[in-house]
Amino acid sequence: MGTGAGSARAMAAALAVLLLACSGAVAVARAQDTERIEGSAGDVLEDDPVGRLKVYIYELPTKYNKKMVAKDSRCLSHMFAAEIFMHRFLLSSAIRTLNPEEADWFYTPVYTTCDLTPWGHPLPFKSPRIMRSAIQFISNRWPYWNRTEGADHFFVVPHDFGACFHYQEEKAIERGVLPLLRRATLVQTFGQKDHVCLKEGSVTIPPYAPPQKMKTHLVPPGTPRSIFVYFRGLFYDTANDPEGGYYARGARASVWENFKNNPLFDISTDHPPTYYEDMQRAVFCLCPLGWAPWSPRLVEAVVFGCIPVIIADDIVLPFADAIPWEEIGVFVAEDDVPKLDTILTSIPMEVILRKQRLLANPSMKQAMLFPQPAQPGDAFHQILNGLARKLPHGEGVFLKPGQKVLNWTEGPRGDLKPW
Amino acid sequence: MMKSLLPQSQLRRSSAAAVRSSGGGAAGADGAMADGGGAGPRAPASSTFWFLLHALCCLISLFLGFRFSRLLFFLLFSTTALYHSTTSSSSAAVLRATTTTTTTTTTTTTTTNTFTLSFAAANTPPSGPANRTALEAASSGNPQSHVVVGRHGIRIRPWPHPDPVEVMRAHRIMERVQEEQRRWYGVKEPRQVLVVTPTYSRAFQALHLTGLLHSLRNVPYPLTWIVVEAGGTTNATAAMLARSGLTFVHIPFPDRMPHDWADRHATENRMRLHALRVIRERKMDGVVVFADDSNVHSMELFDEVQKVQWMGAVSVGILAHTGTADQLRLSEEDKQNMPLPVQGPACNSSGHLAGWHTFNSLPFSGKTATVVGEAAPVLPRGLEWAGFVLNSRMLWKEADGKPDWVKDLDAVGENGEEIENPLTLLNDPSSVEPLGNCGKKVLLWWLRVEARADSKFPQGWVIEPPLEVVVPAKRTPWPETTTELPSELLDDKQEQEDRRLSRANKSSRPQGTTKRKGDPQGQDN
Numbered sequence: 001m002g003t004g005a006g007s008a009r010a011m012a013a014a015l016a017v018l019l020l021a022c023s024g025a026v027a028v029a030r031a032q033d034t035e036r037i038e039g040s041a042g043d044v045l046e047d048d049p050v051g052r053l054k055v056y057i058y059e060l061p062t063k064y065n066k067k068m069v070a071k072d073s074r075c076l077s078h079m080f081a082a083e084i085f086m087h088r089f090l091l092s093s094a095i096r097t098l099n100p101e102e103a104d105w106f107y108t109p110v111y112t113t114c115d116l117t118p119w120g121h122p123l124p125f126k127s128p129r130i131m132r133s134a135i136q137f138i139s140n141r142w143p144y145w146n147r148t149e150g151a152d153h154f155f156v157v158p159h160d161f162g163a164c165f166h167y168q169e170e171k172a173i174e175r176g177v178l179p180l181l182r183r184a185t186l187v188q189t190f191g192q193k194d195h196v197c198l199k200e201g202s203v204t205i206p207p208y209a210p211p212q213k214m215k216t217h218l219v220p221p222g223t224p225r226s227i228f229v230y231f232r233g234l235f236y237d238t239a240n241d242p243e244g245g246y247y248a249r250g251a252r253a254s255v256w257e258n259f260k261n262n263p264l265f266d267i268s269t270d271h272p273p274t275y276y277e278d279m280q281r282a283v284f285c286l287c288p289l290g291w292a293p294w295s296p297r298l299v300e301a302v303v304f305g306c307i308p309v310i311i312a313d314d315i316v317l318p319f320a321d322a323i324p325w326e327e328i329g330v331f332v333a334e335d336d337v338p339k340l341d342t343i344l345t346s347i348p349m350e351v352i353l354r355k356q357r358l359l360a361n362p363s364m365k366q367a368m369l370f371p372q373p374a375q376p377g378d379a380f381h382q383i384l385n386g387l388a389r390k391l392p393h394g395e396g397v398f399l400k401p402g403q404k405v406l407n408w409t410e411g412p413r414g415d416l417k418p419w
Numbered sequence: 420m421m422k423s424l425l426p427q428s429q430l431r432r433s434s435a436a437a438v439r440s441s442g443g444g445a446a447g448a449d450g451a452m453a454d455g456g457g458a459g460p461r462a463p464a465s466s467t468f469w470f471l472l473h474a475l476c477c478l479i480s481l482f483l484g485f486r487f488s489r490l491l492f493f494l495l496f497s498t499t500a501l502y503h504s505t506t507s508s509s510s511a512a513v514l515r516a517t518t519t520t521t522t523t524t525t526t527t528t529t530t531t532n533t534f535t536l537s538f539a540a541a542n543t544p545p546s547g548p549a550n551r552t553a554l555e556a557a558s559s560g561n562p563q564s565h566v567v568v569g570r571h572g573i574r575i576r577p578w579p580h581p582d583p584v585e586v587m588r589a590h591r592i593m594e595r596v597q598e599e600q601r602r603w604y605g606v607k608e609p610r611q612v613l614v615v616t617p618t619y620s621r622a623f624q625a626l627h628l629t630g631l632l633h634s635l636r637n638v639p640y641p642l643t644w645i646v647v648e649a650g651g652t653t654n655a656t657a658a659m660l661a662r663s664g665l666t667f668v669h670i671p672f673p674d675r676m677p678h679d680w681a682d683r684h685a686t687e688n689r690m691r692l693h694a695l696r697v698i699r700e701r702k703m704d705g706v707v708v709f710a711d712d713s714n715v716h717s718m719e720l721f722d723e724v725q726k727v728q729w730m731g732a733v734s735v736g737i738l739a740h741t742g743t744a745d746q747l748r749l750s751e752e753d754k755q756n757m758p759l760p761v762q763g764p765a766c767n768s769s770g771h772l773a774g775w776h777t778f779n780s781l782p783f784s785g786k787t788a789t790v791v792g793e794a795a796p797v798l799p800r801g802l803e804w805a806g807f808v809l810n811s812r813m814l815w816k817e818a819d820g821k822p823d824w825v826k827d828l829d830a831v832g833e834n835g836e837e838i839e840n841p842l843t844l845l846n847d848p849s850s851v852e853p854l855g856n857c858g859k860k861v862l863l864w865w866l867r868v869e870a871r872a873d874s875k876f877p878q879g880w881v882i883e884p885p886l887e888v889v890v891p892a893k894r895t896p897w898p899e900t901t902t903e904l905p906s907e908l909l910d911d912k913q914e915q916e917d918r919r920l921s922r923a924n925k926s927s928r929p930q931g932t933t934k935r936k937g938d939p940q941g942q943d944n
Contacts, residue, residue, distance in 0.1 A: 033603040033604075169568050170568050170569075173568065192566065193564065194564035194566075195564065195566075220604070221600070221603070221604045222600055222601065222603075222604035222605050223600075224597040224600060224601075225593065225596050225597060225600065226593060226597070228589045228592070228593060243570070244573060245570040245571050245572065245573060246569070246570050246571075249566075249567075249571045250570075250571035250572060250573040250574065251571075253573040254573050254574045254575065257573060257575045257579060258574075258575055258576060258579040259579070260579075261579065261580055261581070262579075262580070262581040263581065263586075264581065264585075264586060264589050283592065283593060283596055313565075313566045314564065314565075314566050334571075335574065337574060338574050338575060338576035338579070339576070341581065341582070341585050341589075342582075342585060344589070345585040345588040345589045345592065346588070347592075349592065349595055352592060352595075352596065353595070353596070353599055356596070356599070
């Protein structure tokens, strides 16, 4: 009797304590202005990759990396600069190992996106040959490529359609991923579901946006957000798509035609000097696809706390397993663009405020940036975390001696020419 | 329009000459294949036939307005033509059979074609620019992907204009977002602002009070405007306050405002003290801001004063207004020592109050205005009240946490001594908090602009006819003209102008209303 009453009292006390703790936690959570971010892989944004993997960096001749940068230093500031900064980060990182026998991953520092036109656009025509030449070099010098045929190697290919090495989508699909890279892990900005150029197991990264430049344009966070929807960029690419309908699959043109008269939409093709400041005064920032579905606008929207409105069907966003993008951004199908104003104004208020709280989380902003020198939680670390999550390597990675999977003569004839 | 744009884009994007012209439909492609030496099995003899067919199809397409030939060829030559089909979007040797319905709308005819295509490319027939509804032809690429490469229609809804209900919803969203922002980054518990303004009825009162009124209406905190009026309350002032929409307290002050700047300064100080006593009596709670009616305040000032604990000081920009057209003739030495026209707290390197920065009036000595309305610079004296803010609890008889370096209000000004600046309210002036980034940010501007004390202005700024000019002011801007009304110059506009001017100058002639053309004289009504 006594024990029964005692245990009942104890249970009641425990319940009361639990309730109190819950309410306390809830009260604390509501008072915060940020929220923790948990993706499908768990709460992994702030993981430290040191100790979880080891990366060996091949020593390639400078013609593959340093000489290209020396030829044109614009490679360091355009949106494909991640490949160069990743190399520099890895060289001085704690996860680098000089002993290839203990390495989990092998990195080949070849800058395939550094061959620029006079106007600064990268030409991908030589990239397959450059990559092929680099792989030939490492497979002749070291045995590690041949023992796995590249399955424990990773390459950074930030160009428009990744390792398809072409800027035109139709040509890129035709080429497909470079045959030699079929077993390797690709770290790329491009991501679209069921697309030829997104290989299974790739790590999707954000494009490079200059962190210093963005930091100098910060305004006080109390500045009221008075623009409803903000966008600056092209709607029609008259140089390459004069008839319209090809560029952005017609989505950007649709945005313009439907909302050019709408005062809630601050959209134009201007290049204002206050672009970053304006984004910090906007509630929603449009991130529609262009010639490729990804764009630095997503990075800018996240850094400046503007909710990204992503208009790109089937897009795969950066670090999709670590960041729950559906909870942070608004996804609008390209077919639904004419109803964009209805969609945005009918989002419930709590959802909008929660998205802003998630965006205010500093680890979210840090995960999108490539600062120099690297800081904990930044995009470099997220890439390594992504690679670490793929460990340990599976069964098919190490080949039996004498087993060959890749066909070195596969692909268009032009690719086989040495570089 | 007939040509596909791919060749153009290729030419522009790169200098590679890989031109696969795909104009004019499948027939054109066949022709191109033949030209380019592709895998077409056509003999050269039949190339003229294809050329003629191509030309015919082009003409028909021109007439109809879309690429008729393509559809025709799909219908007739489905297998071979398709494999060599035009745009390059076919993935390498991948053909999938799909059923599609294509609706093409032209301006003259409506053609609906339903057919089955074994087709790996995606192309929609081109139609007019703007009003397209969704057009998709076929799926390409992988089986699961429904995202199509190629040309898409530009989807435009029939009425692409904002819906007022949605606009209101959007504004409500923005308001709520801004409220959240204020909650996170703004002032945690906004306190009421008590604005103390000494004023009196004169020509420039409406000008000054209107400006101040508009500034106060924009303050996002609860506000009470305490207006002390010299010479008792007047209807004009009361009317302005009532129209302002603010919560106000209109306090009469028995003495009239003197015409001398020095005396006016002293009277204003006494009026402010009177207001402080009223605050104390009524136990009003909030932050006291001294807003003189001719000063200009920034909105950041009101955000900043929320931070004050007991007494704070802000930087005031001093605008010493000369009033004359010619520049002040300063000596070289004066020019060098030209002061920063700012009054405010000065901090040492650790951010604590180290002293006061005041307006250096030496360069102006001897040239300042003494009488209100004189055309000479008006300078502040010592520390102006406008640069200080108080916590109203400092004035109460009893308040929690009231520091002991504050004098009791009753002890101040009792013996009729001069209250120069608010520091006399304190025993220890070093405890004043510097606000506005330690005085680095100037949050308001001090200005004294007045007309001559005897300037006439219409009561309440309402022109009630008739206006009687009893005594002309000595320095009216209008030139002296003849007082006669020349009747023979009635139709001359210039004369009308003169007459209006001369009427203003007349001392004894009563004023008419509007001057009707053709009337010999101004009429009395």
